[in-house]
Amino acid sequence: MPKLAVWKFASCDGCQLTFLDCEDELLAVAARVEIACFLEASSAPGPGPYDLSLVEGSITTPEDLERIRHVRRVSERLVTIGACATAGGIQALRDFADVKEFAAVVYARPDYIATLDRSTPIAAHVPVDFELRGCPPDRRQLLEVISAFLAGRRPEVPAHSVCVECKARGNACVMVAHGTPCLGPVTQAGCGALCPAFNRGCYGCFGPMESPNHASLNHWMRGLGMSTPELVRIYRTYHATTEPFRRAAEEAQRSGEEFGEEEE
Amino acid sequence: MTHKTVRIGALTRVEGEGALVVHARDGLITTLELRIYEPPRFFEAMLRGRAHTEPPDITARVCGICPVAYQMSACQAIEAACGAEVTGPLRDLRLLLYYGEWIESHALHVYLLHAPDFLGYDSGVAMAADHRDLVERGLELKKAGNELVAAIGGRPIHPVNVRVGGFYRVPSRRELAPAAERLRRARDHALATVAWVAGFDFPDVEHDYRFLALRHPGEYAILSGSIGSGDGRADPAGFAVADWPDHVTEEQVPHSTALHARLDGETGYLTGPLARYALNAARLSPLAREAAAAAGLGPVCRNPYRAIVVRAVEIVHACDEALRLLGGYAEPDRPWVPVEPRPGVGHGASEAPRGTLYHRYRLDEGGLVAEADIVPPTAQNQARIEADLRDLLAPRLGLPEDELALLSEKAIRNHDPCISCSAHFLDFRVSRG
Amino acid sequence: MIGGPHPMTPAPYRVRSRRPDRADTVTLTLEPVRGACPPFEPGQFTMLYAPGVGEIPVSISGRAGSGGYTQTIRAVGAVSAALCGKRPGDVVGLRGPYGQGWSLHAAAGLDVVVAAGGLGLAPLRPVVRALLRHRPGYGRISVIAGSRAPGLLLYSADLACWAGQGADVRVTVDHPDHAWRGPVGLVTDLIDRIVFEPRRTCAFVCGPEAMMCRTAAELVRRGVAPGRVELSLERNMKCAVARCGHCQLGPLFVCEDGPVLRYDRAAPMLAVPEL
Amino acid sequence: MFAGEGDAVDAVVIESLEPLVAGLRAEGYAVVGPVVRERVIRFEEVESADRLARGWTDVQEPGRYRLAEGDAEMVFSFAASPDSAKPYTQPPRQTLLRMRGEHIEEAGQDAPRVALLGLRACDLAAIAVQDRVFLGGRHPDPAYLRRRRALLLIAVNCAVPGGTCFCVSMHTGPKATTGFDLALTELAAPHRFVVETGGERGERIVAALPHRPATAGDLDAAAEVSRGAAERMGRHVDTEGIQERLSAHDSPRWAQVGARCLTCANCTMVCPTCFCSTVEDTTSFTDGTAERIERWDSCFTLGFSEVGGAPVRGSNAGRYRQWLTHKFSTWIDQFGMSGCVGCGRCITWCPVGIDVTEELANLP
Numbered sequence A: 001m002p003k004l005a006v007w008k009f010a011s012c013d014g015c016q017l018t019f020l021d022c023e024d025e026l027l028a029v030a031a032r033v034e035i036a037c038f039l040e041a042s043s044a045p046g047p048g049p050y051d052l053s054l055v056e057g058s059i060t061t062p063e064d065l066e067r068i069r070h071v072r073r074v075s076e077r078l079v080t081i082g083a084c085a086t087a088g089g090i091q092a093l094r095d096f097a098d099v100k101e102f103a104a105v106v107y108a109r110p111d112y113i114a115t116l117d118r119s120t121p122i123a124a125h126v127p128v129d130f131e132l133r134g135c136p137p138d139r140r141q142l143l144e145v146i147s148a149f150l151a152g153r154r155p156e157v158p159a160h161s162v163c164v165e166c167k168a169r170g171n172a173c174v175m176v177a178h179g180t181p182c183l184g185p186v187t188q189a190g191c192g193a194l195c196p197a198f199n200r201g202c203y204g205c206f207g208p209m210e211s212p213n214h215a216s217l218n219h220w221m222r223g224l225g226m227s228t229p230e231l232v233r234i235y236r237t238y239h240a241t242t243e244p245f246r247r248a249a250e251e252a253q254r255s256g257e258e259f260g261e262e263e264e
Numbered sequence B: 001m002t003h004k005t006v007r008i009g010a011l012t013r014v015e016g017e018g019a020l021v022v023h024a025r026d027g028l029i030t031t032l033e034l035r036i037y038e039p040p041r042f043f044e045a046m047l048r049g050r051a052h053t054e055p056p057d058i059t060a061r062v063c064g065i066c067p068v069a070y071q072m073s074a075c076q077a078i079e080a081a082c083g084a085e086v087t088g089p090l091r092d093l094r095l096l097l098y099y100g101e102w103i104e105s106h107a108l109h110v111y112l113l114h115a116p117d118f119l120g121y122d123s124g125v126a127m128a129a130d131h132r133d134l135v136e137r138g139l140e141l142k143k144a145g146n147e148l149v150a151a152i153g154g155r156p157i158h159p160v161n162v163r164v165g166g167f168y169r170v171p172s173r174r175e176l177a178p179a180a181e182r183l184r185r186a187r188d189h190a191l192a193t194v195a196w197v198a199g200f201d202f203p204d205v206e207h208d209y210r211f212l213a214l215r216h217p218g219e220y221a222i223l224s225g226s227i228g229s230g231d232g233r234a235d236p237a238g239f240a241v242a243d244w245p246d247h248v249t250e251e252q253v254p255h256s257t258a259l260h261a262r263l264d265g266e267t268g269y270l271t272g273p274l275a276r277y278a279l280n281a282a283r284l285s286p287l288a289r290e291a292a293a294a295a296g297l298g299p300v301c302r303n304p305y306r307a308i309v310v311r312a313v314e315i316v317h318a319c320d321e322a323l324r325l326l327g328g329y330a331e332p333d334r335p336w337v338p339v340e341p342r343p344g345v346g347h348g349a350s351e352a353p354r355g356t357l358y359h360r361y362r363l364d365e366g367g368l369v370a371e372a373d374i375v376p377p378t379a380q381n382q383a384r385i386e387a388d389l390r391d392l393l394a395p396r397l398g399l400p401e402d403e404l405a406l407l408s409e410k411a412i413r414n415h416d417p418c419i420s421c422s423a424h425f426l427d428f429r430v431s432r433g
Numbered sequence C: 001m002i003g004g005p006h007p008m009t010p011a012p013y014r015v016r017s018r019r020p021d022r023a024d025t026v027t028l029t030l031e032p033v034r035g036a037c038p039p040f041e042p043g044q045f046t047m048l049y050a051p052g053v054g055e056i057p058v059s060i061s062g063r064a065g066s067g068g069y070t071q072t073i074r075a076v077g078a079v080s081a082a083l084c085g086k087r088p089g090d091v092v093g094l095r096g097p098y099g100q101g102w103s104l105h106a107a108a109g110l111d112v113v114v115a116a117g118g119l120g121l122a123p124l125r126p127v128v129r130a131l132l133r134h135r136p137g138y139g140r141i142s143v144i145a146g147s148r149a150p151g152l153l154l155y156s157a158d159l160a161c162w163a164g165q166g167a168d169v170r171v172t173v174d175h176p177d178h179a180w181r182g183p184v185g186l187v188t189d190l191i192d193r194i195v196f197e198p199r200r201t202c203a204f205v206c207g208p209e210a211m212m213c214r215t216a217a218e219l220v221r222r223g224v225a226p227g228r229v230e231l232s233l234e235r236n237m238k239c240a241v242a243r244c245g246h247c248q249l250g251p252l253f254v255c256e257d258g259p260v261l262r263y264d265r266a267a268p269m270l271a272v273p274e275l
Numbered sequence D: 001m002f003a004g005e006g007d008a009v010d011a012v013v014i015e016s017l018e019p020l021v022a023g024l025r026a027e028g029y030a031v032v033g034p035v036v037r038e039r040v041i042r043f044e045e046v047e048s049a050d051r052l053a054r055g056w057t058d059v060q061e062p063g064r065y066r067l068a069e070g071d072a073e074m075v076f077s078f079a080a081s082p083d084s085a086k087p088y089t090q091p092p093r094q095t096l097l098r099m100r101g102e103h104i105e106e107a108g109q110d111a112p113r114v115a116l117l118g119l120r121a122c123d124l125a126a127i128a129v130q131d132r133v134f135l136g137g138r139h140p141d142p143a144y145l146r147r148r149r150a151l152l153l154i155a156v157n158c159a160v161p162g163g164t165c166f167c168v169s170m171h172t173g174p175k176a177t178t179g180f181d182l183a184l185t186e187l188a189a190p191h192r193f194v195v196e197t198g199g200e201r202g203e204r205i206v207a208a209l210p211h212r213p214a215t216a217g218d219l220d221a222a223a224e225v226s227r228g229a230a231e232r233m234g235r236h237v238d239t240e241g242i243q244e245r246l247s248a249h250d251s252p253r254w255a256q257v258g259a260r261c262l263t264c265a266n267c268t269m270v271c272p273t274c275f276c277s278t279v280e281d282t283t284s285f286t287d288g289t290a291e292r293i294e295r296w297d298s299c300f301t302l303g304f305s306e307v308g309g310a311p312v313r314g315s316n317a318g319r320y321r322q323w324l325t326h327k328f329s330t331w332i333d334q335f336g337m338s339g340c341v342g343c344g345r346c347i348t349w350c351p352v353g354i355d356v357t358e359e360l361a362n363l364p
């Protein structure tokens, strides 16, 4: 039976929990794969090597840097799950600040805290076989990835926009109909267009889609009343350091200056 | 002279990353450290400069196990800062959402993380090999909770439908109907769960806890109320959530990225199911009260191992109350109340499944967060867990180390510590000192 | 009256034999589990379905004696690898044959140049065999084939056999090894070496798009009529029955209007970037 | 034979929609009509005519849609909804087959009886386009045919064209002339509907309703509705020489629109004729059964044209050009008809307001 391991780095546990949330399939999966290492769910970690490792969380400490290399060594396939592991996660906002100052805000004795200046995705350190997006990832997509790896096929995880799912789900576009700013057009599908289904603009928790045109979207969202700081903030959340969202925030700052807009 | 070190490298079946190190010399424990090495994520620092609308989504990411708790405490703190309050049907909807998370989180803990300890398995999945029907019941229960959260919030983890002031869209009765259907079955499962776990073989241990939990005049407090504390014998003392900083202080310890909390200067109080039960049992739903009585829980339970029974009773309560609210559900006429940002400070507290979760925000002139402070339950419990462990280990230091390690791990799991959330606790005043 | 099976429903075919051609390429012989397999024209393709993995277009490289298709598949991705991994007795899904094949009839009495790059030889194999079966019906028959390396050459036995049956067979490689004595370089270079009368020549070309365009352009430069040069195009195909939209090239559905297209028709479209 | 292919009979007048809705429901149809949901007119199943979007209208511009209060009496005083008939003719997602061992089984595809109430002339034209795509080629789709046969089409002649409509240019409206079971024209003072039937099925339905013959006055008033709508059409496309204009593959205009285009695929998703699809393959965890699913796809995704690991159309400009040329030009080569019916949905629902009519006008 193939061996599965689940690993955690800096994260909220939500991605691993997504796995435990597959209530209907959990036992079926467990019948097909040996869940050999999953500290959150089992106290008997089996020995490696593992056929498939699911990795949650970003790299933020020197020890974790070592640990991820170990995980790579003992894993035949390594799949990262969630925004932290694929993009550094919300904690990567430290990249835009001084991490020592951050630590000083949170801890009275920041010198006790060993942390890196940046929160980096797993792929920045070791080769990754597949990256599953989402904060948290979608349950169906997680099962799809596991089943695709078992069947030896390409996971069916399209990189197109949220809008595709939004329309297939039968939502009316909230940006067009309500003037609600929405990152759907620049965000990768996967969630099933949840936010628009709840009358809310997508806030980009699945990260950038395959060909995001943030300049055009920013221009339009300004027309809907968004200010430069609002634009910057909306990109600086769970995928802030991915190249497209980083550039999108910078574009907003640049075009904001052109607009002659004052910073908040 | 004998030295002994017990080390549990990585705690398992807890949420997050932790380890335990115990040093003993001549039969006496010299150090006992519950090490939380969950890497720090600096939430309070990241929140500065964000809009007043953002903390519910951002702080949800503190913990994937109880995101709703974070969203609720955050919303209420910000609403308080802005002088707004969510009442009536919208508050009921929040409660419903919260009950969903309780059912999900408690079912996860009871069936997949905690029960295997009593039945002698390494995991829920391993337990399923011999007790498939039991694990399936647990999963069904968990799913009922998740579906309720998803029906209202969009998805079980990091729901998208929560906003300051209420919701982005309120679900229709029809959308909630399937969740209600499933809950009816879940309530029976929950009752069966109480009966099941009540029959476990519990070590005969009691601690003289000082409890802290939210209290509400009309409810077994989950969503809001004031803070109560006491030992379960005398009437509880209380203070308003806004007075939290005057009563609860935190200090950093070198061995952990989580901070230790003190209540009125005293270390080692307990929050969580035992605390809620001790301070609020009378407000459980009648069905949950009956179940508790049948399970042999008195008015107060001081045996941490029996927390699993209290959790099961709380699942009954959550199912029961959720069904009551669903039965009377009418779509609120507006999904949210306006919350205009204004400079000021607001406090919010709610009961996460594993204990009281407190948030405080100061908003600046521009409506942005100037300071944020989050006190999660596990940070509050850490000192108390260490004390439990001392009591447990001191008389047993002669046992082989792996046995000690096993005992300790079980004792830690009693408290369902969510270690990922312990990593960012902050008392802003302390940090500045 | 429209009825019968859905156009996207495959029929089960059993792998009768499997022959590895190269490290990454195998030829499968596929026979219908029930009934007979429909006739095909050289140049047509089928949609092969590896259950649960996916479905891809694959050219028919021959008819098996017993009434099946032979198909040569190179493992480049998940589906092709899954198909390559099938063993005799395994069942796959098959739809087709689909598409327009080579215009054999138009070659009657003419010199024929068959030019292949890499796996492009697969859909050309049945055309060469048909030409040679009716050898007297055509003028000179030349087969020129290119390969990245000698070890990657497809159908070496066939090539030798065709030479014996009166075709001028020439092979070139990009990266020769020590033992290689033949030409090195592009397929287009071989055009110099073969003999044909451009004005009375018909050419069938298959390989990577750039190779096809270069070869066709060279043939036309020599005086072959653009309308007598045919290419077989590769596009993304999900349905092969002109309903999924993926394979469009300008006005064409390559699955139905192709994959074999006349160069005079294809060239202007291939010249447009991203068409 | 589909509706609308027979001879029309004389028009009648009905005063209320309620008997129609009730009658259809009694015949086992789910009646799907325009209702207001989340401040948008959507097509949803209705249990009674009361639920319809009476009294509402809409304001449509490129990238902008707003619901507005209209004439309190009128039920259909708005233009095209974001919903067309497409989800009913071509579901967004459908299971094609299951395979286990050597057994391949076509998934039973539902063909529910649905009465679509309130379709517009452009929607009917779009259905005709899809009929051509799915039934008119060499490989007709029996599942499509079953779904199509189970649809009852009740058109409403547009009175209030939207700001983004251009059906007149595409010769598809505003009056429904063919392809319907019933066509209604809503008239005011007194409020009533002139009903035309498009075949035997429609006649049977009308016969069972309280009705009276239409007078010349009714018919004139109805004709006036369509005339007025044609005059107030929001947009226009010059179809003269359109194929030639769209052969300008190297126009700088493509790069300009490419810079605005989000490649989000909204236009293709809301378009009632866009039929592109892709397939997904899975195996079940429990018994290993393989399953194929067909779902909507779009020429705006990169995977759409991927060969050998790289897309043929990688740039925004290339993908936008594919969409526009396909709709207005190569569709004609492929199917002998335009792929655009002038409903304006792609203009309204483009999140950044790209306007096909403007793009077409700006080509050389």
Ligand SMILES: Cc1cc2nc3c(=O)[nH]c(=O)nc-3n(C[C@H](O)[C@H](O)[C@H](O)COP(=O)(O)OP(=O)(O)OC[C@H]3O[C@@H](n4cnc5c(N)ncnc54)[C@H](O)[C@@H]3O)c2cc1C
Pocket (backbone or CB within 6 Å): A154, C045, C054, C056, C057, C058, C059, C060, C071, C072, C073, C074, C075, C076, C077, C078, C079, C080, C081, C119, C122, C123, C233, C234, C235, C236, C237, C259, D307, D308, D309, D310
């Ligand atoms: C008419 C026609 C006839 C054909 N005849 C044959 C034939 O006879 N024999 C044959 O072997 N093939 C033939 N092909 C080609 C064959 O269909 C393709 O090789 C096949 O579709 C590949 O599918 P796949 O799932 O195996 O690979 P895919 O997963 O689709 O990948 C295909 C290629 O893309 C690369 N790739 C995939 N994903 C990525 C990525 N994310 N980044 C970078 N690169 C990537 C792969 O490495 C590979 O090179 C034909 C094609 C057509 C259209």
Ligand code: SF4
Pocket (backbone or CB within 6 Å): A162, A163, A164, A166, A167, A171, A172, A173, A174, A175, A176, A182, A183, A184, A185, A193, A196, A201, A202, D264, D266, D351
């Ligand atoms: S609501 Fe957002 S995701 Fe949906 S179509 Fe509009 S822009 Fe796209």
Ligand code: SF4
Pocket (backbone or CB within 6 Å): A162, A184, A187, A188, A191, A192, A193, A194, A195, A196, A201, A202, A203, A204, A205, A206, A207, B160
């Ligand atoms: S709509 Fe966007 S923000 Fe919302 S869940 Fe989906 S990807 Fe995340």
Ligand code: SF4
Pocket (backbone or CB within 6 Å): D267, D270, D271, D272, D273, D274, D327, D339, D340, D341, D342, D343, D344, D345, D346, D347, D356
């Ligand atoms: S191209 Fe636009 S206007 Fe034309 S039919 Fe499609 S959505 Fe309607």
